[in-house]
Amino acid sequence: MKNFLIPTTLKEDTISAVKSAVNQAKNTNCEIVLMMTSDAPDSFSSSQFLREMRVGLTTSQEEVLETCRYIIEHSANCKIKVHNQYGLSSPVFKGIIDAFDVKLVILTHSYKQETKRIHQYLVKLAGNQRCPILHLGTEAVKEDFNKALYIENSNANMHVKDVQQFLSQNFSYEIVSQTANFDDNYEEFAPYLSEAISKYDIDLLVETRKGEKIKFKKSKKENINDKLGLPVLSLYEELV
Structure with missing residues (x-):
């Protein structure tokens, strides 16, 4: 089962x-967990704690949830679960990953733009987990991805063959091109990247990451998602 x-x-x-998760499942059994995270109510009274935990959904949120349930109802191999999480820490998040046997975390662009600290904290916690992360792009999302551009981290000392082997074992992506990391000189690399993406019909970027100390900065650093608008599969280096 792929969760x-x-x-x-x-x-x-x-x-x-x-939709992307359903397609990733490739007709095998899967469970999709929608996790809604909120700060734990600050109260010593159990009754007040329970009252404050009851958070209703807006009309638009209800519509999104019903649409998601409708998609799953018409996908014979998939189930959906809504998990409400109050409060978050590194051990708690790891426990959620383990308890639901999660094989892939999917982060949407809108979630990463959330301004509440607990949502920003979750995104940073996810980056320190061994679980792969699929960052969805800012452009219209394809439900399936096939051809990937591997962005090589010079400090990782990882061969593209090792990354492709991991992808073949866990996903259906093929690396058709690769490039050095371009964080510091994106403007110089941009024309070549656009040419490669167009030439090879690339619809996914693949990068590797290491765990890092969690820090909150006033200004967000523009990432590959923002620069190219394509989905990015981020793999924890020790996992590969």
């Missing part, structure tokens, strides 16, 4: 994330 975790505030692109 997916989709952190969400039930914005419209959650539907794209669910």
Whole structure:
């Protein structure tokens, strides 16, 4: 069984994330967990704690959730579960990954733009897990991805063959091109990247990552998602 975790505030692109998960399952049994995270109520009274935990959904959120359920109802091999999480820490998040046996975390663009600290914290916690992360792009989402561009991290000392072997074992992606990391000189690399993406019909980027100390910065660093608009599959280096 291949299970997916989709952190969400039930914005419209959650539907794209669910469709992507269904397609990733490739007709094998799967469970898609929609996780809604909130701060734990600050109260010593158990009754007040329970009252504050009851958070209703807006009309638009209800519509998104119903659409997601409709998609799953018409996917014979998939189930959907809504998990409400109050409060978050590194051990708690790892416990969620393990408890649901999550094989892929899917992060939508809207979720990463959330301003509440607990949502930003979850995104950073996800980056320190061994579980692969699929960052959906800012453009219209394809439900399936096939051809990948591997962005090589010079500090990782990983061969493209090792990355492709991991992809072949766990996904259906083929690396058709590769490039060095271009964080510091994107403007110089941009024309060549656009040419490669067009030439090889690339619909996915693949990168590797390491765990890092969690810090909150006032200004967000523009990532590959923002620069190219394509989905990015991020693999934890020790996992590969």
